[in-house]
Amino acid sequence: MLEQVDLSLVNWARAQFALTAMYHWLFVPLTLGLTFLCAFFETIYVKTGSEEWKELTKFWMRLFGINFAIGVATGIILEFEFGTNWANYSWMVGDIFGAPLAIEGIVAFFLEATFFAVMFFGWNRVSKGFHLFSTWMVAIGSNLSALWILVANGWMQFPTGMAFNPDTARFEMQSFFDLVFSPYAISKFTHATTSGFALSSFFVIAVSSYYLARRRHVLMAKRSIAVASVFGLVASLMLAFTGDEAAFIDAKHQPMKLAAMEGLWDGQTNAPIVALGIVNGMKKPGDFHEPFVFEVKIPGLLSLLANRQAGSFVPGINDLVFGNEKRAIMGAVTKIEKGKLAIKYLAEYKKARKEGDLKKASTALAKFNEYKQYLGYGHLKSPDEVVPPVPITFYSFHMMAAVGSAMILVFILYLFFTAKGSLDRNTWLYPIGIIFFLLAYAAGEAGWVVAEVGRQPWAIQGLLPVSVARTDIAPVNVKLTFFMFLITFTVLLIAEVKIMFKQIQIGPKEVN
Amino acid sequence: MIGSLDQTILQELWWILASIVGSLFLFLTFVQGGQTLIWQLARNETEKSLVINSIGRKWELTFTTLVLFGGALFAAFPKFYATSFGGAYWVWIAILFTFIVQAVSFEYRKKPDNFLGSTIYEVFLFINGSVGILLIGTAVGTFFTGSNFVLDEYNLVKWTTPLRGLEAAGNIFNISLGLFLVFNARVLGAMYLLNNIDFSDMDDFRKRTINAVFSNFIAALPFLLIVLVGLVTMKGFNVDPVTGHVNMVPFKYLKNLISMPPVLLMLLVGLGLVIFSVYTAKFKEKDSGIWFGGLGTVLVGLSIFSIAAFNNTPFYPSKADLQSSLTIYNASSSHYTLTAMTYVAFIIPLVLAYIAYVWFVMDRKKLEASEVAGPEAEEGY
Numbered sequence: 001m002l003e004q005v006d007l008s009l010v011n012w013a014r015a016q017f018a019l020t021a022m023y024h025w026l027f028v029p030l031t032l033g034l035t036f037l038c039a040f041f042e043t044i045y046v047k048t049g050s051e052e053w054k055e056l057t058k059f060w061m062r063l064f065g066i067n068f069a070i071g072v073a074t075g076i077i078l079e080f081e082f083g084t085n086w087a088n089y090s091w092m093v094g095d096i097f098g099a100p101l102a103i104e105g106i107v108a109f110f111l112e113a114t115f116f117a118v119m120f121f122g123w124n125r126v127s128k129g130f131h132l133f134s135t136w137m138v139a140i141g142s143n144l145s146a147l148w149i150l151v152a153n154g155w156m157q158f159p160t161g162m163a164f165n166p167d168t169a170r171f172e173m174q175s176f177f178d179l180v181f182s183p184y185a186i187s188k189f190t191h192a193t194t195s196g197f198a199l200s201s202f203f204v205i206a207v208s209s210y211y212l213a214r215r216r217h218v219l220m221a222k223r224s225i226a227v228a229s230v231f232g233l234v235a236s237l238m239l240a241f242t243g244d245e246a247a248f249i250d251a252k253h254q255p256m257k258l259a260a261m262e263g264l265w266d267g268q269t270n271a272p273i274v275a276l277g278i279v280n281g282m283k284k285p286g287d288f289h290e291p292f293v294f295e296v297k298i299p300g301l302l303s304l305l306a307n308r309q310a311g312s313f314v315p316g317i318n319d320l321v322f323g324n325e326k327r328a329i330m331g332a333v334t335k336i337e338k339g340k341l342a343i344k345y346l347a348e349y350k351k352a353r354k355e356g357d358l359k360k361a362s363t364a365l366a367k368f369n370e371y372k373q374y375l376g377y378g379h380l381k382s383p384d385e386v387v388p389p390v391p392i393t394f395y396s397f398h399m400m401a402a403v404g405s406a407m408i409l410v411f412i413l414y415l416f417f418t419a420k421g422s423l424d425r426n427t428w429l430y431p432i433g434i435i436f437f438l439l440a441y442a443a444g445e446a447g448w449v450v451a452e453v454g455r456q457p458w459a460i461q462g463l464l465p466v467s468v469a470r471t472d473i474a475p476v477n478v479k480l481t482f483f484m485f486l487i488t489f490t491v492l493l494i495a496e497v498k499i500m501f502k503q504i505q506i507g508p509k510e511v512n
Numbered sequence: 513m514i515g516s517l518d519q520t521i522l523q524e525l526w527w528i529l530a531s532i533v534g535s536l537f538l539f540l541t542f543v544q545g546g547q548t549l550i551w552q553l554a555r556n557e558t559e560k561s562l563v564i565n566s567i568g569r570k571w572e573l574t575f576t577t578l579v580l581f582g583g584a585l586f587a588a589f590p591k592f593y594a595t596s597f598g599g600a601y602w603v604w605i606a607i608l609f610t611f612i613v614q615a616v617s618f619e620y621r622k623k624p625d626n627f628l629g630s631t632i633y634e635v636f637l638f639i640n641g642s643v644g645i646l647l648i649g650t651a652v653g654t655f656f657t658g659s660n661f662v663l664d665e666y667n668l669v670k671w672t673t674p675l676r677g678l679e680a681a682g683n684i685f686n687i688s689l690g691l692f693l694v695f696n697a698r699v700l701g702a703m704y705l706l707n708n709i710d711f712s713d714m715d716d717f718r719k720r721t722i723n724a725v726f727s728n729f730i731a732a733l734p735f736l737l738i739v740l741v742g743l744v745t746m747k748g749f750n751v752d753p754v755t756g757h758v759n760m761v762p763f764k765y766l767k768n769l770i771s772m773p774p775v776l777l778m779l780l781v782g783l784g785l786v787i788f789s790v791y792t793a794k795f796k797e798k799d800s801g802i803w804f805g806g807l808g809t810v811l812v813g814l815s816i817f818s819i820a821a822f823n824n825t826p827f828y829p830s831k832a833d834l835q836s837s838l839t840i841y842n843a844s845s846s847h848y849t850l851t852a853m854t855y856v857a858f859i860i861p862l863v864l865a866y867i868a869y870v871w872f873v874m875d876r877k878k879l880e881a882s883e884v885a886g887p888e889a890e891e892g893y
Contacts, residue, residue: 065619066619069615069618070616073614073615076575080582080604080608083582083594083596083598084601084604084605086598087597087599088668090586090594090598091590091595091667094587094593095845095849098588098590099856101586102583102584102587102588105576105579105583105584106859107856109576110576110580114573114867114870115870117569117570117573117870117874118874121565121892123890124883125874126874169665169667170667172846172849173846350666472668473676474674477601481605484609491627491628492616494627495620495627498625499625499626502623
């Protein structure tokens, strides 16, 4: 199966997916939240009949449209990239993974695409009520789209509701509901969408703060901040809650990711959280290097958060690589041995089937079934491969968590001064709002780095490493397309940012 | 209920569903056709704005239909998805690239400080409408002419040419199908504009649009002829339903048409409707041609997809290794997945209903010049 794996191909394919996904995630979170904010604004307009609210809504919709277009442009490649760069993946798990993508198209994309036209061009063509309905449909459609793609992503993190079919050499779905209601699907959806809501709220706050600082469009800015700070506060609280839940299920199902997030090399009871630290990038599994150059720890907190049980044991990277008999943890070393047996018996089974030797096939299949849960590990060459890049995962996680916690305070401040009616006197808050908009972007990207880099080398956790999932293609092709997308998306990003700045400069139409 | 259906029925049902989506996409390529007509039809900025705003309000629908086509094929026929996208790498990348640049062009073209300038965004739209559709047609052509791949015992694909799919463009049948689709899209685009724009006081503009319907139809004819003659005369790929063995059979696709009279009827009625739509647009100056031409295109699309896959025909044949060819039976998802997907597909009528309703309410009043240009203009593309 894997005789001629070119690791540079795998790495270029990984880099391309990371590039396109990270570009896409620059635009998606703003779409997810801004569409709801537009719906809130328009609802207020319809309720009050105020032309000022109408112009305010139209202004934010204009910015939404600019962002939406590039979100669509960067999104289409992701769906098809599974086929172009990860063809083996598409075959081996397409039976499961394809369904959410198709459902996303049927249920969500058409909702967005159909009502988007009404939202932008229907002001004078449909009734006020139908226009509002359309705006809500775009909001719901956008977020339903996120739901299905995150169901698919959740399944990659925690494969469930399926079985391996040795005859077709692929994984096949056995329970659609296990897929949809898996704890990872729920966690991914709630965490990713609320992060989008928080970021969008900061976008509205940042632009409005700019107007307040310039003493332009003051009423519109204050009204926008009032709605965005409430939405942002609710979203950021949910974000913290869902983030805690995400770490909790990581502890259960992706303990290696959790260990990398915390730089925990040796498992321990009463495990601490590293509040602040500099990771020793030289450290490898089984060596005696110190894990940190510098660290500030909070004792016992990791045990509490990971297992919701004070003093409990949290496995470290070394336990997961080499095993820990005392804690009944099977290490990657053993899993790789068993995985190689699974590959061997699968090959024997297929050979016997081809030769029509049913007895031999039946024996090989029975042996394969004994080891099949370790099939993915059999493709790994060394136990070290199961360790994701610890420094990247650690720093990304800590940056995300720090910004995520601090943003709650910023939303509270904006809400507090809005409620007191003293927002225009507290000008010191404006740069904070603008900076936090940028930090929210960084935190969102960092969150995806934790989720995806933290589970390497797996395309499907524990079942399918990226080295098997790739397309059989000369690396030069993937390199070329990498740079093609890098240049295209960068040019389009520059265009988007310039257009956005110009529109912000122009501002909303003032109602006399 | 659906769970008790035979796997074969589900596989055929999903090929039909994917074919419907693919055929609807072909109809909706009036957007792409319109994109290539911008410079030909418009003589001033107002006319250009009318063309772009008219088709621009539907671009997302076409785009989404293409994405759904891909998603449906991934879910229902993952082996095809893996084989074709991973194998014919450059064809798909090139197609995707044209759709990436299309997605921003409507929105950014007229916005101040748009970095690239309006003309570049119009070039992007032209590329998407011409190269994008040409390559899609070329890719569909390989359903009949075959591709260069081999599948190993684990069903993993190896492409046997370094051009990774671009070699399909060297085949006259594939290229002709692509060019036919390009010109057909232009015919549909011009007919959609006739239907959607209020041409009051713009007689010249209207005449140019009517002429575009006819001239593009005439341009499409030789390619249509090559495709039809090629289709009924070529040796085709045949699969033995019992052994699964694939071999080449003379006049295979002609035999398919004869063996499946409803498909032959769809093809003839579809072509007839396209011709009728052009006739009414050109000689009766009617603006309803898009509906006949659109329905005709859908029927032609359905017949093409049916000829490619039914009657013991591998829909994605391999020239390099006949036995690696993909049929709807060996390339599909499992019974469970097809069943689950079929339950989800019950929502499709609802989706079509709200699309039709929104289309109706948005287009019942024609697009006027005052809406897209001048002091009273609404925000638009």
